[in-house]
Amino acid sequence: MADAILTAAPDASPSPVDPPLLYRRVLLKLSGEALAGPKGFGFDFETIGGFADEIKRAVDIGAEVGLVIGGGNIVRGAQLSRLGMDRVAADYMGMLGTVINALALQDILERRGIDTRVMTAIRMEELAEPYIRRRAIRHFEKKRTVIFAAGTGNPYFSTDTAAALRAIQMQADVIIKATSVDGVYSADPKLHPDARLYEQLSYRDVMRDELAVMDQTAITLCKENALPIIVLNIHNVGAVSRVILGERVGTLVS
Numbered sequence: 001m002a003d004a005i006l007t008a009a010p011d012a013s014p015s016p017v018d019p020p021l022l023y024r025r026v027l028l029k030l031s032g033e034a035l036a037g038p039k040g041f042g043f044d045f046e047t048i049g050g051f052a053d054e055i056k057r058a059v060d061i062g063a064e065v066g067l068v069i070g071g072g073n074i075v076r077g078a079q080l081s082r083l084g085m086d087r088v089a090a091d092y093m094g095m096l097g098t099v100i101n102a103l104a105l106q107d108i109l110e111r112r113g114i115d116t117r118v119m120t121a122i123r124m125e126e127l128a129e130p131y132i133r134r135r136a137i138r139h140f141e142k143k144r145t146v147i148f149a150a151g152t153g154n155p156y157f158s159t160d161t162a163a164a165l166r167a168i169q170m171q172a173d174v175i176i177k178a179t180s181v182d183g184v185y186s187a188d189p190k191l192h193p194d195a196r197l198y199e200q201l202s203y204r205d206v207m208r209d210e211l212a213v214m215d216q217t218a219i220t221l222c223k224e225n226a227l228p229i230i231v232l233n234i235h236n237v238g239a240v241s242r243v244i245l246g247e248r249v250g251t252l253v254s
Contacts (some may be wrong), residue, residue, distance in 0.1 A: 032097065
């Protein structure tokens with residue numbers, strides 16, 4: 001019997017390989033005021049579109065992205081409380097504002113082809129899913145972007161604290177705090193041009209000097225769970241993706 005003639009298969013073209021990520025699962029914290037853009041109230045859709053593009057870049061390189069958004073462009077519970085409203089009622093109004101923002105951002109993200117879920121700490125099934133930790137983790141595993149709305153569901157807790165809590169529960173690798181400046185400064189750089197930008201800070205530095213990174217409860221949660229925080233300028237195109245890939249951007253708190 002004649003020996004079989006073996007022919008080598010042609011070389012297959014190499015399949016694309018996702019770039020290595022320093023942070024695979026991230027929690028992005030956006031303020032409600034940021035959604036208002038220069039108007040200061042309501043929605044600036046050009047600004048929100050820029051945020052959505054930034055999130056899409058992160059998703060496209062393979063990151064799993066969760067978001068917590070404030071409600072300050074609609075209503076601020078703490079401010080209403082100072083004006084005489086019952087603090088608990090005011091805080092619940094603020095939580096509802098975050099749900100409105102989450103639904104707006106979900107619509108814009110989905111227009112860009114990003115599979116998105118909104119999960120709320122206050123049950124409102126007609127609008128969004130109730131927050132269930134295991135379900136949220138499953139969404140991440142299926143590469144869905146998850147927006148966590150309604151804060152923690154409890155008055156007296158800020159959306160900063162909600163961001164820290166959800167990041168810990170989701171086993172996120174980092175919290176990215178999106179701001180309109182390049183990181184944490186020794187003073188407000190808009191008022192003090194000579195203010196110094198910090199490249200790295202410890203949790204203790206932030207708490208001792210009362211630096212405006214996140215509130216003290218959020219910083220304490222991050223410290224106790226060794227969860228790093230990166231503060232950056234969300235308006236710098238590609239900043240979030242560069243952080244995820246390991247580039248030093250903004251200020252690292254660890």
